[in-house]
Amino acid sequence: MKKFDIHEDPHRRFNPLINEWVLVSPHRATRPWQGQNEKIHTDALPEYDPTCYLCPGNVRANGESNPKYESCFVFENDFSAVKQEPIFFEEDSKPTFFKAKPERGIARVVCFSPRHDLTLPEMEISSIETIIITWQKEYTDLGSVDYINHVQIFENKGSVMGCSNPHPHGQIWAQSSLPTQVEKTQNSLKAYYDKNQSNLLIDYLQEELKLKERIVIENEHFVALVPFWAIWPFETMIISKRHITKITAFTDEEVTAYASILKQLTIKYDNLFETSFPYSSGIHQAPTDGELHPEWQFHMHFYPPLLRSASVKKFMVGYEMMGEAQRDITPEKSATVLKALPEVHYKNK
Amino acid sequence: MKKFDIHEDPHRRFNPLINEWVLVSPHRATRPWQGQNEKIHTDALPEYDPTCYLCPGNVRANGESNPKYESCFVFENDFSAVKQEPIFFEEDSKPTFFKAKPERGIARVVCFSPRHDLTLPEMEISSIETIIITWQKEYTDLGSVDYINHVQIFENKGSVMGCSNPHPHGQIWAQSSLPTQVEKTQNSLKAYYDKNQSNLLIDYLQEELKLKERIVIENEHFVALVPFWAIWPFETMIISKRHITKITAFTDEEVTAYASILKQLTIKYDNLFETSFPYSSGIHQAPTDGELHPEWQFHMHFYPPLLRSASVKKFMVGYEMMGEAQRDITPEKSATVLKALPEVHYKNK
Numbered sequence: 001m002k003k004f005d006i007h008e009d010p011h012r013r014f015n016p017l018i019n020e021w022v023l024v025s026p027h028r029a030t031r032p033w034q035g036q037n038e039k040i041h042t043d044a045l046p047e048y049d050p051t052c053y054l055c056p057g058n059v060r061a062n063g064e065s066n067p068k069y070e071s072c073f074v075f076e077n078d079f080s081a082v083k084q085e086p087i088f089f090e091e092d093s094k095p096t097f098f099k100a101k102p103e104r105g106i107a108r109v110v111c112f113s114p115r116h117d118l119t120l121p122e123m124e125i126s127s128i129e130t131i132i133i134t135w136q137k138e139y140t141d142l143g144s145v146d147y148i149n150h151v152q153i154f155e156n157k158g159s160v161m162g163c164s165n166p167h168p169h170g171q172i173w174a175q176s177s178l179p180t181q182v183e184k185t186q187n188s189l190k191a192y193y194d195k196n197q198s199n200l201l202i203d204y205l206q207e208e209l210k211l212k213e214r215i216v217i218e219n220e221h222f223v224a225l226v227p228f229w230a231i232w233p234f235e236t237m238i239i240s241k242r243h244i245t246k247i248t249a250f251t252d253e254e255v256t257a258y259a260s261i262l263k264q265l266t267i268k269y270d271n272l273f274e275t276s277f278p279y280s281s282g283i284h285q286a287p288t289d290g291e292l293h294p295e296w297q298f299h300m301h302f303y304p305p306l307l308r309s310a311s312v313k314k315f316m317v318g319y320e321m322m323g324e325a326q327r328d329i330t331p332e333k334s335a336t337v338l339k340a341l342p343e344v345h346y347k348n349k
Numbered sequence: 350m351k352k353f354d355i356h357e358d359p360h361r362r363f364n365p366l367i368n369e370w371v372l373v374s375p376h377r378a379t380r381p382w383q384g385q386n387e388k389i390h391t392d393a394l395p396e397y398d399p400t401c402y403l404c405p406g407n408v409r410a411n412g413e414s415n416p417k418y419e420s421c422f423v424f425e426n427d428f429s430a431v432k433q434e435p436i437f438f439e440e441d442s443k444p445t446f447f448k449a450k451p452e453r454g455i456a457r458v459v460c461f462s463p464r465h466d467l468t469l470p471e472m473e474i475s476s477i478e479t480i481i482i483t484w485q486k487e488y489t490d491l492g493s494v495d496y497i498n499h500v501q502i503f504e505n506k507g508s509v510m511g512c513s514n515p516h517p518h519g520q521i522w523a524q525s526s527l528p529t530q531v532e533k534t535q536n537s538l539k540a541y542y543d544k545n546q547s548n549l550l551i552d553y554l555q556e557e558l559k560l561k562e563r564i565v566i567e568n569e570h571f572v573a574l575v576p577f578w579a580i581w582p583f584e585t586m587i588i589s590k591r592h593i594t595k596i597t598a599f600t601d602e603e604v605t606a607y608a609s610i611l612k613q614l615t616i617k618y619d620n621l622f623e624t625s626f627p628y629s630s631g632i633h634q635a636p637t638d639g640e641l642h643p644e645w646q647f648h649m650h651f652y653p654p655l656l657r658s659a660s661v662k663k664f665m666v667g668y669e670m671m672g673e674a675q676r677d678i679t680p681e682k683s684a685t686v687l688k689a690l691p692e693v694h695y696k697n698k
């Protein structure tokens with residue numbers, strides 16, 4: 001009988017962060033693609049777009065004008081998915097099938113730059129530092145609101161990721177409850193911490209640094225790697241080397257190192273298919289419920305959909321929706337490809 | 350303080366099938382859309398396409414010719430995500446972070462019709478019955494293979510759902526393990542069954558039939574409804590009224606009733622935006638591990654991505670990937686809209 005070869009044979013891998021499996025089919029990477037191709041936007045964007053509701057000085061949907069901001073600019077989301085208004089609610093005593101609870105929250109938009117045409121990989125390190133400092137401030141501000149227990153910082157980049165405006169920006173949704181994915185992660189981190197009196201992601205990082213098979217970038221304070229259990233073709237995770245539960249605990253040096261790895265990683269992404277690389281990214285860190293949460297470790301997920309060119313993405317559909325996530329290239333292969341990419345942005349070659 | 354109104358206020362709902370929450374933002378349905386529009390394919394397809402690898406008589410990627418089939422045609426997937434080959438594997442004794450296991454399986458493609466241009470809503474009931482009978486046969490055949498414990502029947506329809514060929518077809522991925530979503534569902538069904546000595550979905554269906562708020566179609570043997578915890582804008586679930594753990598237990602009458610509700614539901618879907626409505630659908634039923642599984646109840650999920658027109662879909666991205674699924678219109682509203690749609694296909698008006 002053939003001996004199991006993880007680089008060749010179909011297998012499942014286990015994600016200890018959310019307790020779920022992913023189906024890996026290494027041999028399938030070569031199948032021909034006859035499906036939908038994504039539109040590629042190659043038109044250069046202007047530095048300022050008079051019709052963009054995020055550009056400095058322009059008017060937004062609700063009639064307000066943006067200030068003539070010069071670095072980051074944060075405002076309340078005009079179409080927030082959650083509301084600040086308190087709602088009176090009596091828990092149903094027999095809610096077996098129809099369990100619902102009002103949810104309070106605050107949603108904000110973070111413009112990364114006054115420049116309409118500058119994404120993370122093309123920004124100065126100092127401008128990325130400003131974004132990180134803005135995230136720190138928002139985590140503190142929103143987290144200190146009495147009814148806010150979780151602050152989700154994220155970015156949707158590219159129209160294929162549902163982003164409706166190319167002006168570089170991210171979002172923050174802060175709310176009373178721990179969202180599903182965060183709660184799953186917390187449960188796993190907590191169970192590991194209670195059992196081992198150490199941090200799951202810190203311990204995992206030590207192993208990865210020994211194996212060096214999935215590391216894409218390493219600097220003094222951060223590592224970017226393709227997790228062993230990655231779902232998306234070029235999924236990565238940035239982890240801080242020091243045990244840090246939340247973004248506000250960074251030293252100045254760590255802020256710079258984080259800015260630097262963000263720039264380097266997104267440059268590699270853009271270089272992969274010589275396109276402005278779409279992704280959703282998001283930071284997972286300690287909830288803001290007032291507890292210490294030593295089980296948490298600051299990390300940032302990047303979920304990019306592209307599979308084999310600027311126009312061919314991986315679809316998480318039928319089998320993935322009914323069964324489980326499935327990937328064609330191994331995380332090791334993806335890490336090797338990303339690692340080998342140049343550190344200079346393809347536009348500056 | 351304002352009293353909670355489930356039709357107006359942001360809230361979370363609980364999905365008892367997979368133990369996860371969804372964020373519902375009813376007020377958000379009116380936000381303007383400035384993002385990506387999907388391509389709409391309006392060209393009429395030919396009945397036979399000489400370049401289609403699924404049409405009768407044509408040659409597939411592996412060089413084999415399809416027979417001149419006249420109803421359903423099943424073949425082994427040429428680019429299967431799983432393989433039949435047995436793999437020798439010794440479980441690691443210390444696999445904390447790098448847990449992986451070989452996975453054996455069989456993947457098949459089911460062509461629904463020799464006609465290149467006929468999707469479910471436009472087929473005769475008798476042709477849909479043939480598809481159901483094919484699914485029964487495959488469930489039995491694949492399920493009886495000694496190492497196959499789960500048979501996932503599904504369909505990806507439309508290029509926006511990663512479907513690479515408009516020729517009407519579905520897929521079957523059969524494998525050794527219970528896929529993640531199925532395992533979660535089984536755990537919930539089992540816990541409910543052990544506690545109540547009754548079936549979760551049968552009990553849920555009784556409640557829904559009393560409330561009549563989310564029922565889209567009902568016939569003698571089946572109900573199509575928008576689940577209370579639906580994630581996708583027009584998500585539905587077809588449930589059999591009788592307690593049936595698997596597709597092979599249907600009577601002839603039930604096969605006809607199932608074919609009929611499949612046709613009616615997909616006609617309503619096509620009529621919603623007067624387009625060939627994209628979705629992923631899939632059947633959840635008892636595993637084929639030889640156990641009785643009274644906790645299971647046959648049901649079929651439909652996950653359609655379109656939100657407000659043939660070209661505007663809901664994106665499950667940033668917040669949804671990092672936090673939890675979020676929807677803008679309530680399931681009750683979606684059910685009302687679907688219910689009110691004509692029963693005659695828009696092309697035959």
Ligand SMILES: O=P(O)(O)O[C@H]1O[C@H](CO)[C@@H](O)[C@H](O)[C@H]1O
Pocket residue numbers: 035314315316317318319320326505510511512513
């Ligand atoms: O098998 P197909 O139709 O080529 O591929 C499609 O369905 C599969 C199963 O849901 C997915 O894994 C693929 O991402 C999708 O493109």
Ligand SMILES: O=P(O)(O)O[C@H]1O[C@H](CO)[C@@H](O)[C@H](O)[C@H]1O
Pocket residue numbers: 156161162163164384663664665666667668669675
């Ligand atoms: O808030 P936006 O950018 O308008 O909308 C985008 O991001 C949201 C948060 O991930 C999603 O819920 C939307 O489906 C997506 O289109």
